[in-house]
Amino acid sequence: MWAHTGTKAAWPKIEALDPEHVLDEYDGPRLFTVRDRDGDLLLAYHCGEDSEVERFLLVPADSALVTEIQTNALPLRAALLGRGWAWIVDRKRNGTLDGPFRVNPRELPEDVLPAEGVCLASEPLPFLQLRLTGPGMAPGSVAASVVTAALEGATGAIRLLAGHVQRVSTISGRPPEAFRRLYDLPAVRFSFGSLTIAFASPLGVGQASLDDDEVLNGVGRLLRQGLDWASAMTGAPPNATPEWRAIVEALARLAPPSRGSVAEVEISGTLAAPNGGTRYLTRDAARRIVEARRVLVADQPSLTLEGCVREFDKDRLTFILRDPNGANLRTVSFSERQYDDVWIAFESDRRVVIVADKMPDGQMVDLAALTFADPDPPSPEPPDSAA
Amino acid sequence: MNGPDDSAPGFPADWPSECPPADANGPDGIFYRLVHGVPPASEDFVSYAEAGKQVPAARACEARGLSLFTDISDAFHYLRKFPSLGRGVASAALTDQHGKVKATPRGPASSHCTWWPFASISRHSLFQPVDP
Numbered sequence: 001m002w003a004h005t006g007t008k009a010a011w012p013k014i015e016a017l018d019p020e021h022v023l024d025e026y027d028g029p030r031l032f033t034v035r036d037r038d039g040d041l042l043l044a045y046h047c048g049e050d051s052e053v054e055r056f057l058l059v060p061a062d063s064a065l066v067t068e069i070q071t072n073a074l075p076l077r078a079a080l081l082g083r084g085w086a087w088i089v090d091r092k093r094n095g096t097l098d099g100p101f102r103v104n105p106r107e108l109p110e111d112v113l114p115a116e117g118v119c120l121a122s123e124p125l126p127f128l129q130l131r132l133t134g135p136g137m138a139p140g141s142v143a144a145s146v147v148t149a150a151l152e153g154a155t156g157a158i159r160l161l162a163g164h165v166q167r168v169s170t171i172s173g174r175p176p177e178a179f180r181r182l183y184d185l186p187a188v189r190f191s192f193g194s195l196t197i198a199f200a201s202p203l204g205v206g207q208a209s210l211d212d213d214e215v216l217n218g219v220g221r222l223l224r225q226g227l228d229w230a231s232a233m234t235g236a237p238p239n240a241t242p243e244w245r246a247i248v249e250a251l252a253r254l255a256p257p258s259r260g261s262v263a264e265v266e267i268s269g270t271l272a273a274p275n276g277g278t279r280y281l282t283r284d285a286a287r288r289i290v291e292a293r294r295v296l297v298a299d300q301p302s303l304t305l306e307g308c309v310r311e312f313d314k315d316r317l318t319f320i321l322r323d324p325n326g327a328n329l330r331t332v333s334f335s336e337r338q339y340d341d342v343w344i345a346f347e348s349d350r351r352v353v354i355v356a357d358k359m360p361d362g363q364m365v366d367l368a369a370l371t372f373a374d375p376d377p378p379s380p381e382p383p384d385s386a387a
Numbered sequence: 388m389n390g391p392d393d394s395a396p397g398f399p400a401d402w403p404s405e406c407p408p409a410d411a412n413g414p415d416g417i418f419y420r421l422v423h424g425v426p427p428a429s430e431d432f433v434s435y436a437e438a439g440k441q442v443p444a445a446r447a448c449e450a451r452g453l454s455l456f457t458d459i460s461d462a463f464h465y466l467r468k469f470p471s472l473g474r475g476v477a478s479a480a481l482t483d484q485h486g487k488v489k490a491t492p493r494g495p496a497s498s499h500c501t502w503w504p505f506a507s508i509s510r511h512s513l514f515q516p517v518d519p
Contacts, residue, residue, distance in 0.1 A: 025493060026421070026454045028435040028442070030469050048471045054440070055471075076468060095441040115467040122464035268519075276463030277476070277519015 001050045002109055006088050006101030012036035014100065017044055017056060017091055023069060024120060031069075031076070031120075033061055043069075044089075045080055047112040053090040057108070058100060059083040072121050076114035081105050106138075115266075115278070116196045117189070125276055126188065126198035128269040130154055130254070136261025142195050146262060150197055151187065157250035158219060158271075159183035164246035165218035177317060180335065180366075182215055198269070220271045226251045227272060230285040237292050248292045255286035303365060305329050306353045306373060312346040314339075318364070319346065321354065332356055334367040341370050350375065396484070396505035399451075406448035407503040413483025414502065418455040419462035421473030425516045431473065432510035449501055453510070455488065458498035463519065477514035485513065 019032035020041075030046040041061045048055035060083050068074035080086070087100035105113070116131055130150055137146075162182045185199035203212050226247035229238060238244035256262040268278040281289075307329050311320040319342055321329040332354065334342050345352045351373040356365035398407065422431040435450040436442055442450040456462040462476040481488070486504040493499045504510050 024468070026465055026469065026472055026499075028440060028446075028450060030472070046469060046471055093439040093441075111470045114469070118464070118467045120468075122460060125460070273463075273519040275476075275517065275519055276460040278467070279519060 001048055001053065001055065002112060004088050004101060004103055004108065006099075006103035009087060009100050009102040012040060012042060012058070012087065012100060013038060014042070014058075014089070015097065016095060017089065017097065019044075021066065023066070033066060034058075043079065043083075045076070045114075047088075047108070053092050053098070056089050056091065057103075057105065057113075058087045058089055059105070060085055069120050072119040072123070075117050075119050077116055077118065080113060117191055117198070122276075125274075126269045127201040128154060128158075128185065128271045129196065129198040129267070131266040131268075132195040132256070132262045132264075133266065134256065134261050134263035137195060141261075143261065146195060146260075147197075150195060153253040154197065154199060155183050155185055156253040157223070158185065160246050160250045160253070161219040161222045162215050164222070164243060165215045167242075177333075178212075180333070182212065182219075184335065201270075216271075220274070222247050223250065223272055224279075227267065227279040227281070230255070230289055231280055231282075237295065240296055244292075245296050248289060248296050251281070251289045252293055255281045255289050256283055258283060258286060258290070302368065303330070303356050303358070304353065305356065306351060308349060308351055309342060309345040312342065314343075321352075324351075330356065331364045332367050333364050334370075338367055338370060342367070345370065345372065396486075396507050398486075398503060399506045402451050403447050406451055407487040408448060408489060411487035411489035411501075411503060414481035414485060414488040415483070416457060416481070417478055418457060418481050418488070418500070418502065419459050419476050419478050419517070420453065420455050420514060421462060421466055422475055422477045422511075422514065422516065423473050425475065427477045427511045427514045427516065429509075429511045431477075432504075432514075449491070452489075452501035452503045455500050455502045456498045457500060459517065461498045476517050476519075478517045479513040479515070481513070 014034065014036045017034055019029045020035055022029045022032040024031040032044050034042050034044050036042060041063075042058045043061035043065065044056045044058050046054060047057045057080060059080055065074070065079060065083075069076065069079055086103050086105040088103050089097050089099040089101075091097055110133060130153075132146065132150055136143075159182075162179065166179065182202050185202050187197055188200045189198040190196070201216075203216070222243065229235065229247075230251055238248060254265060254267060256265050263283055265281045266278050267273070267281065268276075272279055305321055307321040307323045309319045310322045313319065317335065317339070318331055318333050320331050323329055344350075353371050353373050354367055355369040356367050358365055420427075420431070422428070424431075432453060434453055436447070437451075440450075456465070459476065459478070466473060466476060479485075481502070484505075485508055486502060488500050488502045491499055491501045
């Protein structure tokens with residue numbers, strides 16, 4: 001049984017855990033209400049067990065809380081953490097109680113409470129969900145950079161895998177916006193207890209083409225293959241194939257960094273765990289990924305180019321980058337978020353430096369970053385005349 | 388005339404009369420249960436009553452049974468709701484050789500059922516872990 005640091009409390013006065021109303025059970029009651037000797041209502045949640053005792057977390061309750069739980073309006077974790085007071089009670093096999101011990105439920109081990117966002121009744125799984133945990137992920141202290149990294153990590157991973165699937169499949173000639181739609185996932189839920197981000201499928205109901213389905217099925221297969229390998233912590237390193245390069249690069253975008261506030265990333269959703277489970281990327285798994293990247297990922301597909309934006313196509317979100325002599329350097333695809341920067345570069349004729357990634361078709365590149373080149377670069381240092 | 392078949396599997400003699408209930412049937416299909424480790428252990432298949440927990444008389448029969456799901460997503464949902472109940476999900480193909488089952492849907496889990504295994508069954512050895 002896990003240890004707690006609660007202090008013995010005189011209140012609530014409770015001698016037995018006889019359920020008044022069972023909200024959920026598995027073999028026996030696991031979530032139920034009880035009344036103490038003063039008639040006050042408490043919610044009891046099963047949070048541990050060994051061969052001698054069952055452990056319950058008690059929080060103050062009322063009919064409104066019970067209704068919110070039963071109507072799936074309130075996730076269970078929020079119901080337990082949001083009541084201010086909480087107590088641990090151990091029930092022995094003969095029904096007698098040890099406790100209550102007053103505790104701060106936010107200081108309890110993560111894995112004894114319901115997972116973030118889980119309600120009493122199951123809801124349709126998101127397409128992809130990331131939950132970031134670690135010592136610096138307390139409510140109110142999640143840095144914006146962590147949120148940004150999580151969002152970009154998820155979309156970047158899908159982008160890499162979708163790009164690989166599209167390259168090796170018979171799918172070709174798709175417009176860049178169709179490709180971008182596959183990885184620019186709609187974020188449908190944020191939760192900041194520890195950072196949780198849920199994404200919906202990039203394809204609305206009835207919008208998926210056979211090509212889209214084929215790509216996303218391939219993305220899911222590769223992602224699961226990679227997560228199995230990374231979390232197994234045993235077995236041979238992956239082969240040096242284009243497939244494993246894409247997988248390892250995608251995992252690197254999802255894994256926790258070796259330093260910083262995020263120590264573990266939980267990955268769930270139909271893409272990563274179609275049966276409704278959760279997969280985990282720990283720092284140990286991240287180290288494994290780093291080792292594999294060191295060996296596998298020699299050829300970075302990114303390009304850095306300098307030139308001027310020409311032939312701005314605001315419908316297809318592409319432009320042609322040309323050098324000062326008017327020669328085409330590349331056709332570049334960009335996102336709506338980058339639209340204004342590209343438009344300014346086009347209108348002003350200013351030279352830009354871009355970082356871009358190769359698209360699956362091998363011809364076009366996808367804009368990752370755009371900066372304006374210095375219009376008056378410093379002239380080279382004259383030779384040292386004093387010499 | 389033949390007498391009772393002593394070799395036929397049966398339920399423990401100390402169970403209440405009418406247990407399993409008359410409307411429980413022989414299972415036929417894939418069933419899922421939460422387990423703490425790989426491979427599943429006998430400790431993962433101890434009923435509420437076998438564990439010696441206090442059980443109201445009205446629940447005496449149900450407490451002899453074990454919770455199972457026929458829908459794997461319900462099993463994983465319970466894993467996320469109650470991490471204390473296990474670390475993974477295991478599945479088994481159960482038949483009428485393994486006891487009786489009855490659909491006992493819980494409000495939040497319509498595929499929940501209760502399994503009353505025959506006394507002679509090695510329950511945990513029937514189950515294999517499943518991928519999330």
